[in-house]
Amino acid sequence: MDNEILIEVRDLMFEYPDGTRALQDIDLDIYSNQFIAFIGQNGSGKTTLAKCLNGLLKPTQGHVKIDDLDTRTKGATKKIVTKVGYVFQNPDHQLFNNTVYKEIAYGPRNIGLKEDEVKVRVEEAAQVCGVEFKLFEEHPFFLTKGLRQRVAIASILAMRPRTIIVDEPTTGQDLRQSIEVMNFLRDLWEKEGHTIIIITHEMPIVAQYSKRTIVLGQGRILMDASTPEVFAEADLLAQTYVKPPQITRLAQAMQRYGFSRNILTVSEMYNAWLEAIARRA
Amino acid sequence: MLAVSVRDLGWKYSGRNRFAIEHIDLDIEVNTFVSIVGPNEHGKTTLVSCIKGIIPSSFHGVWRGKVEIFGEDVRTMSAQRLAKEIGFVFADPEAQFTSMTVEEELVFGLENIGLPLGEISGRLEWVSQITMIEDLLDKSPYEISGGQKQRVAIASVLAMKPRILILDEPTSMLDPLGKDFIFEIMTNIKKETDLTVIVVEHNIEEVAPLSDMMVLIYNGGIAKAAPPAEFFENSEFLEEHGILPPQATMFFDRLKRTNNYTGPLPISFEEATQKMEALLPARV
Amino acid sequence: MAQAGVISQRMRRTLLGTVPISSPLYALHPVTRFFTLLFLSVISMFIDLPEINIALLIFIFLYMKWARVDISGLRIYMPLTVTVAIFMFSVSIGFPSKRPEFHTFEFLGITFYLESLYWTFASYWRLMAMLFGTIQYFSTNRERETLVAIRSLKAPFVITYFFSLALRSAGMFMEDLRTIREAERARGLDETSLSLRDRAKLYAMYMIPLFTLAIRRTDEISNALYARGYTISGKIEGGGKRSDYILTHYQIRNIDIALMVAMGLIFIAIAVARIGFGVFTVEESPFRQFLIQLVSGS
Numbered sequence: 001m002d003n004e005i006l007i008e009v010r011d012l013m014f015e016y017p018d019g020t021r022a023l024q025d026i027d028l029d030i031y032s033n034q035f036i037a038f039i040g041q042n043g044s045g046k047t048t049l050a051k052c053l054n055g056l057l058k059p060t061q062g063h064v065k066i067d068d069l070d071t072r073t074k075g076a077t078k079k080i081v082t083k084v085g086y087v088f089q090n091p092d093h094q095l096f097n098n099t100v101y102k103e104i105a106y107g108p109r110n111i112g113l114k115e116d117e118v119k120v121r122v123e124e125a126a127q128v129c130g131v132e133f134k135l136f137e138e139h140p141f142f143l144t145k146g147l148r149q150r151v152a153i154a155s156i157l158a159m160r161p162r163t164i165i166v167d168e169p170t171t172g173q174d175l176r177q178s179i180e181v182m183n184f185l186r187d188l189w190e191k192e193g194h195t196i197i198i199i200t201h202e203m204p205i206v207a208q209y210s211k212r213t214i215v216l217g218q219g220r221i222l223m224d225a226s227t228p229e230v231f232a233e234a235d236l237l238a239q240t241y242v243k244p245p246q247i248t249r250l251a252q253a254m255q256r257y258g259f260s261r262n263i264l265t266v267s268e269m270y271n272a273w274l275e276a277i278a279r280r281a
Numbered sequence: 282m283l284a285v286s287v288r289d290l291g292w293k294y295s296g297r298n299r300f301a302i303e304h305i306d307l308d309i310e311v312n313t314f315v316s317i318v319g320p321n322e323h324g325k326t327t328l329v330s331c332i333k334g335i336i337p338s339s340f341h342g343v344w345r346g347k348v349e350i351f352g353e354d355v356r357t358m359s360a361q362r363l364a365k366e367i368g369f370v371f372a373d374p375e376a377q378f379t380s381m382t383v384e385e386e387l388v389f390g391l392e393n394i395g396l397p398l399g400e401i402s403g404r405l406e407w408v409s410q411i412t413m414i415e416d417l418l419d420k421s422p423y424e425i426s427g428g429q430k431q432r433v434a435i436a437s438v439l440a441m442k443p444r445i446l447i448l449d450e451p452t453s454m455l456d457p458l459g460k461d462f463i464f465e466i467m468t469n470i471k472k473e474t475d476l477t478v479i480v481v482e483h484n485i486e487e488v489a490p491l492s493d494m495m496v497l498i499y500n501g502g503i504a505k506a507a508p509p510a511e512f513f514e515n516s517e518f519l520e521e522h523g524i525l526p527p528q529a530t531m532f533f534d535r536l537k538r539t540n541n542y543t544g545p546l547p548i549s550f551e552e553a554t555q556k557m558e559a560l561l562p563a564r565v
Numbered sequence: 566m567a568q569a570g571v572i573s574q575r576m577r578r579t580l581l582g583t584v585p586i587s588s589p590l591y592a593l594h595p596v597t598r599f600f601t602l603l604f605l606s607v608i609s610m611f612i613d614l615p616e617i618n619i620a621l622l623i624f625i626f627l628y629m630k631w632a633r634v635d636i637s638g639l640r641i642y643m644p645l646t647v648t649v650a651i652f653m654f655s656v657s658i659g660f661p662s663k664r665p666e667f668h669t670f671e672f673l674g675i676t677f678y679l680e681s682l683y684w685t686f687a688s689y690w691r692l693m694a695m696l697f698g699t700i701q702y703f704s705t706n707r708e709r710e711t712l713v714a715i716r717s718l719k720a721p722f723v724i725t726y727f728f729s730l731a732l733r734s735a736g737m738f739m740e741d742l743r744t745i746r747e748a749e750r751a752r753g754l755d756e757t758s759l760s761l762r763d764r765a766k767l768y769a770m771y772m773i774p775l776f777t778l779a780i781r782r783t784d785e786i787s788n789a790l791y792a793r794g795y796t797i798s799g800k801i802e803g804g805g806k807r808s809d810y811i812l813t814h815y816q817i818r819n820i821d822i823a824l825m826v827a828m829g830l831i832f833i834a835i836a837v838a839r840i841g842f843g844v845f846t847v848e849e850s851p852f853r854q855f856l857i858q859l860v861s862g863s
Contacts, residue, residue, distance in 0.1 A: 042426060042456040056750055081753030092781065093741070093748040096773045110753050141777055155752065172372070172453040174320040174483060176523050201456050204528070241458040246486055246550060247528035253554045257561050266531045273536070280562060335788055364794025371792075376785035379733055381708040388810040390793040401810045421707070423736055424578065437793070 003031040006163050006195055007053055007084070011062035014048055014219075022048040024219045026062070030163060030197070035189045037206040037227070038199045040216035041241040046199050049216065050165050053197070054084040078111055085156035089168040091148040100126075100143075100151055101136035107159045121158045128192070129154040129184070146177060157188075163195045164188065170202055178202075182209050204245045207231065207264040215240060228262035282352055284445055284477035285309035285332055291345030292327055292336055301327040302501045305346070309494075311444075312475040314467075316488045319498040320523030325481045328498060329447050331355075332479070334363040350445065365394055368438030372450040374430035375422075383425070384418045387437045394441060404440045411473065412436040412466050428459020435466060446470065447479045452487075460484065467491055486527040489513075490549035497522055509548045529553035536560075576635055580736050581703050585633040590705050597821040598706055599714035604828045605698030609691045611839040613847040618690040625697045634704040642700065650689060657685035668860045679860050680853075687847050708732045713815060730786075737782070738775065745774050 012026035023045045030036070030053065038046040051057040052064050055071035064071045066083050088094050097103040104125055108118040126133060129150045135143070140151055156164065169185065170178035186209055188194045200206060206213055206227060213230040215223040217240030223230055231237070231244040234252055243249065251263035251272060258276050263269050290305040302324040309315050317325050330336040334355045337344050348355045350366055358366070371377055380386040387408060391401050409415045412432045417425055425433075431451060438446065448467075452460040464487045470476055471491055482488045489495065495512040497505040499522045505512060513519070513526040516534050525531065529547060533556065536542035542560065547553040576583040590598065605625065609618055630636060661678040668679045708729075716725050754767070838844040847853065 041458050042428075051747075054751060056747055075755070077750065077755040078753055081751070086751035088744070088748045088751070090744075090778075092774055092777050093744050094752065094774070095777075096745075096749070096770050098773075107753055159753065172450070172483075174523055175525060176320055241456075241461075243457065245528060247532060249550065250529050250532070250553055250557070254557055254561070266528055266535060269528075269532050270535050273532075273541075276561060277541075333792065335791060339788060339791060360791055361794040364792060369788075369792035371785060371789055373782075373785055375737060376782050377789045379730055379786060379790065381712060381729060381732055385709065385712075385729075385811055389795070392808055392810060393794040396808065398808050398810060398813060401808065421579070421709070422733065423740070441794070 003033065005029050006032050006067065008065045009052070009062070012049075012052060012059050012064060013061040014045075014052060014057060015060045022219055023052070026221060028214070028221065028224070030195060032162060032195055033189065033193050034195045034212055035186065035210050036195070036197045036212045036214060037210035038197060038214050038216060039201070039203070039206060039240075039242055040222075044216040044240050045219040046214075046216045047167065048219075050086070050167070050197065050199055053163075054086045054165060055080040056086065081107065081161070082111065082159050083161050084163045084165065085159060085161035087149075087153050087156055087164065087166045087169075089171060091145070091152035094152050094155070095140045095148060098139050099137050100131065100140055103140055103151055104131075104155045104158050107155055111159070121160070122154075125154040125157040128157060128188070146173075146180075149181070153184075161194075163197065165197045165199070167199045168201070169198055170200065170205055178205065185209070203231075203243065207245050207248070215242065228264060231264065232261035234261075282311065283308050283349075284311045284313070284351060285479070286349040286352075287328075287332070287346070288348075289346035290328070290331060290348060291343075292331055293343040295341040295343075300343075300345075300501055302331075302498075303345075305503060307496065307503065307506070309477060309479065311477055313493040314471055314478045314491050315480070316485075316492040316495045317479065317481045317498060318483070318485055318488075318495060318524050319504070323498050323523075324501040325498045326449055327501075329369075329449055329479060329481055332445075333367050333369045333447055334358060334360075335369070361394060364390065364443075365441055366443050367445045367447060368441060368443040370431070370434050370438055370446075370448040370451050372453050374427045374434060374454060377434040378422045378430050381421055382418070383414065383420050383433050386433055387418075387440050390437055390441045404442070408436045408440045411439065411469055413462065426459065428455045428462055431455060431459065432462060432466065435463070439470075443476070445477045445479065447481075449481045450483065451480070452482070452484055460487070464488070464491075485524060489527060489530075490552075497524065499523065510545045513546050513548070575633070576638075577707075579703075579707050580732060580739075582641075583635060583638060584705055584707055585635070588633045588705060590632040592820075593824070594717070594815050594817045594821045595706065595710035595714040596717040596817070597824050598702065599711065599718075600825050600828050602699065602702035604832055605701065606695050607698075608832060608835060609694040609698070611835050612691065612845045613687050614845055614850045615687045615690040616850060616852060617845070618687075618694040621694045622690065622697060625694070625701050629701050629704060632701075632705050634701070639700070639704070642696075646693065646696075649692065653685050653689055654682075657682055668857055670860045679856060683850075683853050683856065684847060687850070709811075713811060716809060716812060717815075717817075734779075738779070741775055741778050742771065745771055748774075 007030035009026055009028040012023055013021070014023040015021045026049060038050060040046045048057060052059060052071070055064070055066070055076055058072045066080055069076055069079060071080065095103055097106055101122060104122045105118050108121045113121070123133065131147070131150050131154050135147070140148055143151065166185065169181045173181065182205060185196050185198065189196045198210065210227050213225065213227045214221060215230060215237065222236055222240060223233060231248045234244055234249070237244060244252070245264065247266055247269050248263055251259040251269055252261050255261060258279060259272050263272055285307070287305050287307040291300050291303040293300040305328060317329065319325055327336065331348055332355070336342070337356065338360065350358070355363065378386055380389060384405070387405055388401060391404060396404070409418065412435050414429065414432050414436055417429060417433070422430065435448070435451070452463050455463065467478065467480070468491060470478060480488055489509045492509050494506060495509055496503055497519070504522050505518070513530050513534065516526050516531055519526060526534065527548070529550060530553070533542060533546050533553065537546070544556070547556050575586055577586050609621065612618060626636070658675065658677065661681040662684070663678055664680070667681060669676050670679065671677070712725060712729050715728060835845070
């Protein structure tokens with residue numbers, strides 16, 4: 001599979017105006033068509049890093065290049081928004097138009113697209129996100145939380161960014177809602193070819209959906225590898241107050257019976273158990 | 282005497298067509314820990330709001346049935362009495378913090394119920410210890426994290442020494458470290474006090490080992506209510522109703538159904554490791 | 566993290582900026598410090614003389630330095646002071662009060678009316694003294710101290726509580742505003758490239774999510790208050806007075822009473838002198854006399 005580099009980060013250091021150093025020595029390549037998770041405790045820098053990836057925050061030192069465009073370039077914001085989308089955790093922070101149509105149309109209109117092209121984009125994004133066309137004239141304030149989240153995502157998708165960053169997609173959601181959102185993001189990755197980056201605290205979600213996991217702690221990248229490899233390193237994860245999923249920890253506790261350290265699901269555990277029993281026989 | 286007795290409870294928010302909850306019967310014994318689980322918007326918050334008295338006092342709608350707290354009907358109790366008997370912690374740590382320092386926040390409720398000054402400092406000490414916020418007393422809300430604010434929220438309701446404590450999704454907005462603190466506090470409360478605790482939670486894995494009873498609310502009614510081991514017995518039923526048992530429990534359920542294990546399902550991580558050790562022959 | 570409570574070892578964050586962590590000023594009761602706000606921000610209303618107001622301003626700066634305020638942090642007020650100066654003096658020079666008895670002089674082809682200009686000069690320094698009289702208070706007091714001051718003055722509980730809630734809401738509001746601006750930038754909104762008119766529209770636009778969030782939060786806050794047994798009247802069931810625990814941390818000492826009385830007396834003295842006897846008016850300014858002589862002499 002041909003993977004191009006969508007975002008390149010080199011020697012990134014970021015300091016807030018009051019002097020707090022949030023990121024240090026970050027080197028990172030985000031490739032096309034990946035499903036990535038950023039994990040780490042609050043204050044580890046994962047949200048700061050994500051905001052550097054879409055130009056919301058500019059590096060204090062080092063650089064972030066999106067498709068070879070340095071995020072510090074003047075006027076880069078308008079270009080970046082067509083390449084990297086960022087969905088905030090609370091949709092109420094991002095919705096400010098008085099109809100669903102205008103909300104989704106805002107981005108395309110803002111970059112100067114003609115009205116018929118805008119319409120195409122809006123309908124396309126609404127369709128992918130499961131926002132019914134009959135809702136177009138509704139005021140977003142009166143929709144349910146789940147729908148507002150989808151309108152927010154649609155309004156980002158209308159810009160057709162290749163990379164989409166989603167902050168805490170499943171926080172506060174129940175099982176069915178979480179599965180819905182995550183399956184939707186997975187389809188965006190698998191079927192539509194986007195690169196998805198999720199910032200999350202929910203390890204079972206990471207285990208189930210993300211292929212590449214980046215662990216942040218104290219402003220540095222502690223590990224950047226495939227998800228099974230990451231969850232095998234329980235000690236490293238403990239440094240940033242992250243615990244692997246319960247089933248992974250159970251397997252790790254049974255290591256001396258031959259269970260591997262990177263079991264991610266109940267099925268895998270069951271198979272591993274069968275193997276362990278077979279070894280006894 | 283029962284701490285909480287719910288009989289044929291129903292509530293319909295005005296402006297909606299359906300009842301949010303209907304025909305709820307629930308008995309909660311004193312000094313027990315009850316978890317209320319289930320999908321969102323199916324009635325969990327409505328149920329606990331009715332127990333606390335927020336419904337019907339702050340909402341318009343239709344009430345059916347009865348809720349009694351230690352034998353008294355909640356609808357006859359004033360806001361101040363309810364605050365003394367039942368503590369309530371919400372999901373959003375920001376909205377609950379209404380003062381400018383932690384200490385003020387803790388003392389607010391106590392001043393509301395007219396506690397004399399001498400007793401206030403004693404309560405402050407006890408409550409800061411049990412929620413581990415002793416060094417935060419002087420801080421303002423924007424100097425502390427969401428998890429710390431939530432601990433302050435629990436402390437400020439505990440300070441009123443209620444007999445019942447209700448927590449509505451206390452950890453849903455917190456990071457793992459924040460969540461761990463809250464579950465640790467719940468464990469402390471269970472061990473060190475004789476409070477009756479009712480928790481609405483999505484994090485079934487953490488809350489199951491603490492629970493004496495688990496209640497599944499689905500479509501405005503109780504789909505299942507049982508002690509944890511019994512509660513997790515039919516994982517398909519649970520999945521159809523929008524929740525999953527803890528992963529370790531599900532694993533043992535698999536073993537059970539493939540005849541590889543008999544016995545009660547483990548509820549906690551520790552139990553699961555113990556049982557696995559027992560199943561797998563010892564190896565050097 | 567962006568919001569560290571302790572910015573450095575010396576300063577601590579508040580709603581409006583920072584205050585020193587320790588300061589000799591903190592030996593005084595908050596209500597005394599509150600009096601300095603009332604005193605220093607209002608007293609210049611009675612004093613026209615720029616000599617006195619400038620001296621007062623210098624005094625305020627020395628006072629802040631003594632109280633360990635971060636003087637360099639006050640730089641953020643520079644643009645304000647400069648803008649106000651430019652505005653006031655432009656208007657004064659462009660639209661002077663042209664009384665016949667006023668002395669005039671020419672400079673770069675413009676006719677300046679000295680008394681009119683001087684009046685603006687005096688007003689400007691008066692304004693600066695009042696401004697920094699207010700700033701010194703907020704640079705040395707946390708919100709909690711203001712609340713303690715108001716409560717010590719025995720304001721009704723409802724008022725102090727609403728004030729406290731307003732402060733807290735303001736904090737949440739500013740936090741929301743910050744997040745919303747970020748969220749909009751993530752939607753492609755580039756504030757710096759907008760015209761003035763568009764920026765005004767933009768700020769109107771921010772109101773929408775701010776209101777949405779506020780409305781949603783109102784429910785939660787009122788439920789949280791209800792759950793804590795709070796009633797609007799602030800009265801206790803079964804009678805009895807509401808105790809005030811926080812006030813027990815602060816003692817009013819003799820020096821507090823002395824200072825408050827002193828400030829009260831000086832205030833009254835100056836007010837009476839000005840209103841009753843016309844002292845401190847601009848005509849008495851020695852510098853003004855000097856300038857008039859300079860202009861009429863040449």
